[in-house]
Amino acid sequence: IGVITVGVAGAAAWYRVDTEVDAVTDDLDTINGGAIGDVIILKAENSARDVVVKHATGNLRLDASVDFTLNHVDDTLMLIYDGSNWLEIARSNNGV
Numbered sequence: 001i002g003v004i005t006v007g008v009a010g011a012a013a014w015y016r017v018d019t020e021v022d023a024v025t026d027d028l029d030t031i032n033g034g035a036i037g038d039v040i041i042l043k044a045e046n047s048a049r050d051v052v053v054k055h056a057t058g059n060l061r062l063d064a065s066v067d068f069t070l071n072h073v074d075d076t077l078m079l080i081y082d083g084s085n086w087l088e089i090a091r092s093n094n095g096v
Contacts (some may be wrong), residue, residue, distance in 0.1 A: 001056070005032040006040055013038075017070060018045035023053070025050040034081040044070035044079045048093060053077055056071030062088045071095065 006015060011063075019026035020077040025038070028051055034040070036048040046053060055062040062068055068077055072095020 002027065002039035003030040003032060004028065004084075007033050014043055014076075016043050016045040017051050019049045019051060022046075022049060024041075024048075025052060027052045027054050027057070029054040029060060031060065031086050032081070034086070035079060036083040038081045040079050040081075040086070042070060042079070044073050044075045044095075047072045059085045060084045063091065068093075 004017060017028060050069050053060060053068045053070065055065050055067050068091050070077065074094035076092045078089040080089055
């Protein structure tokens with residue numbers, strides 16, 4: 001995927017993310033859209049495909065500078081927008 005666009009503007013929202021053309025794995029490095037203070041939750045669309053959320057490749061800043069892989073439909077990643085970057089608030093690896 002590389003890039004997704006969100007349209008939150010003042011409300012928390014969740015988004016299912018998937019790989020481009022149903023590839024086995026794909027990286028997500030940039031999220032476009034949002035306003036300062038917006039909170040989003042990313043959730044895996046399909047347990048058979050891995051979305052690797054990349055730290056500092058684009059505008060995502062993740063805890064401990066570590067990428068996070070959404071590889072199960074119960075995995076989630078919560079982010080807040082600071083006007084430039086999406087910062088990790090929490091992650092949940094529920095599908096171990």
